[in-house]
Amino acid sequence: MAKGFTQTYGVDYLETFAPIAKMNTVRVILSLVANHDWDLQQFDVKNAFLHGELEEEIYMDLPPGYDGQVAVGTVCKLKRLYMG
Amino acid sequence: MTNLGYKQSQGDHTLFIKHSVSGGVTILLVYVDDIIVTGDDKEKQIILSQCFATNFEIKTLGRLKYFLGIEVAHSKKGFFISQQKYITDLLNETGKTACKPVSTPVDPNIKLGSVKEDNAVNKEMYQRLVGRLIYLSHTRPDIAFAVSLVSQFMHQPREAHLQAALRIVQYLKGTPGRGILFKRNKSVALEAYTNVDYAGSVVDRRSTTGYYTFLGGNLVTWKSKKQSVVARSSAEAEFRAMAQGICELLWLKIILEDLKLRWDKPMKLYCDNKSAISIAHNPVQHDRTKHIEVDRHFIKEKLDSGLICTSYVSTQSQLADILTKGLNGINFERIISKLGMENTYSPA
Numbered sequence: 001m002a003k004g005f006t007q008t009y010g011v012d013y014l015e016t017f018a019p020i021a022k023m024n025t026v027r028v029i030l031s032l033v034a035n036h037d038w039d040l041q042q043f044d045v046k047n048a049f050l051h052g053e054l055e056e057e058i059y060m061d062l063p064p065g066y067d068g069q070v071a072v073g074t075v076c077k078l079k080r081l082y083m084g
Numbered sequence: 085m086t087n088l089g090y091k092q093s094q095g096d097h098t099l100f101i102k103h104s105v106s107g108g109v110t111i112l113l114v115y116v117d118d119i120i121v122t123g124d125d126k127e128k129q130i131i132l133s134q135c136f137a138t139n140f141e142i143k144t145l146g147r148l149k150y151f152l153g154i155e156v157a158h159s160k161k162g163f164f165i166s167q168q169k170y171i172t173d174l175l176n177e178t179g180k181t182a183c184k185p186v187s188t189p190v191d192p193n194i195k196l197g198s199v200k201e202d203n204a205v206n207k208e209m210y211q212r213l214v215g216r217l218i219y220l221s222h223t224r225p226d227i228a229f230a231v232s233l234v235s236q237f238m239h240q241p242r243e244a245h246l247q248a249a250l251r252i253v254q255y256l257k258g259t260p261g262r263g264i265l266f267k268r269n270k271s272v273a274l275e276a277y278t279n280v281d282y283a284g285s286v287v288d289r290r291s292t293t294g295y296y297t298f299l300g301g302n303l304v305t306w307k308s309k310k311q312s313v314v315a316r317s318s319a320e321a322e323f324r325a326m327a328q329g330i331c332e333l334l335w336l337k338i339i340l341e342d343l344k345l346r347w348d349k350p351m352k353l354y355c356d357n358k359s360a361i362s363i364a365h366n367p368v369q370h371d372r373t374k375h376i377e378v379d380r381h382f383i384k385e386k387l388d389s390g391l392i393c394t395s396y397v398s399t400q401s402q403l404a405d406i407l408t409k410g411l412n413g414i415n416f417e418r419i420i421s422k423l424g425m426e427n428t429y430s431p432a
Binding site: 022023024025026027028029030031032033034035036037038039040041042043044045046 | 123126
């Protein structure tokens with residue numbers, strides 16, 4: 001999540017989950033596949049959930065570099081899911 | 085996924101496993117929008133891929149060839165992972181395509197310190213370069229120590245640090261096709277080599293931990309990292325490294341247990357410090373080891389339970405040396421070949 005310092009899993013946001021495999025696990029699996037002679041298939045999710053619909057209201061600070069005229073302390077409401 | 089009977093592994097939450105009645109296993113590993121599927125149950129894999137196609141917009145890409153910038157090559161011996169394309173891009177970006185290659189990533193004669201008198205260099209550029217090198221270390225344990233060195237100066241890079249980082253690039257220029265070979269050894273043995281460079285940092289005299297772990301004879305994980313506190317004796321530094329190596333082995337064991345792959349023999353821990361091994365086995369109080377109680381008892385407990393056994397290796401055959409100090413060309417190459425690293429490409 002973009003600035004994840006005040007969020008708590010399952011408290012501040014609904015079940016979002018960024019499944020990022022550890023590279024270590026990838027190598028462990030590769031070693032097992034080699035040793036057991038398993039088949040290795042790859043799948044690709046079309047248009048992941050990068051632009052998913054939001055189910056709850058989320059607010060964030062203005063992105064750095066935003067130069068529109070706004071009052072100090074203004075926040076913006078997210079219209080779309082945001083990855084990063 | 086859980087509806088289909090897949091269980092999430094406790095060792096890594098992106099790993100899903102399903103055991104079938106016949107004893108077969110199907111394994112699923114997820115990286116955001118990329119999925120790897122493997123196992124010995126062909127039938128389950130076909131069902132899974134049909135389920136992907138109907139429930140999600142998921143495309144089958146066939147045999148694994150390219151994953152997160154890592155190239156996977158299949159051969160009779162097993163398979164081979166490398167990041168050759170990533171290295172070529174890095175050479176282009178740094179303008180080093182025509183540079184003279186060097187044989188090792190670290191100059192063994194230079195101790196990198198904070199060098200305050202040196203010229204400051206562009207921090208953003210330095211951080212981007214080191215960031216790219218860090219990503220490369222997924223398939224390159226040979227540069228792990230060099231990268232851990234240069235990444236210690238991210239906050240205030242100087243000319244000497246940039247030169248050290250560029251030396252790594254120069255080294256990569258000579259070995260762009262180097263990567264890790266996963267062989268068919270028909271084994272699930274777990275082993276680790278740990279090593280330490282006592283008080284090696286000239287900045288704060290902390291020691292550097294280095295370890296490698298092997299699963300079924302293939303290199304799977306490694307680390308080269310400056311310890312978080314200063315060690316007062318070499319045995320203390322060694323214990324810390326051994327404890328870290330054991331933790332890694334325990335993690336690997338958790339993954340194997342989730343997969344119901346049993347390995348009942350003790351996991352081997354290789355270390356080149358005889359006194360550290362003997363103190364680990366011997367509960368006698370030593371004045372100089374009083375303050376490292378926790379690591380020592382942790383190791384002792386694992387030894388007593390038969391989970392781990394320690395083996396002495398001579399400094400000559402200590403593979404983890406490469407993770408704690410800059411070596412000369414001959415020793416460097418000797419260790420690299422023992423790690424199962426190969427070069428698929430020879431520069432013209």
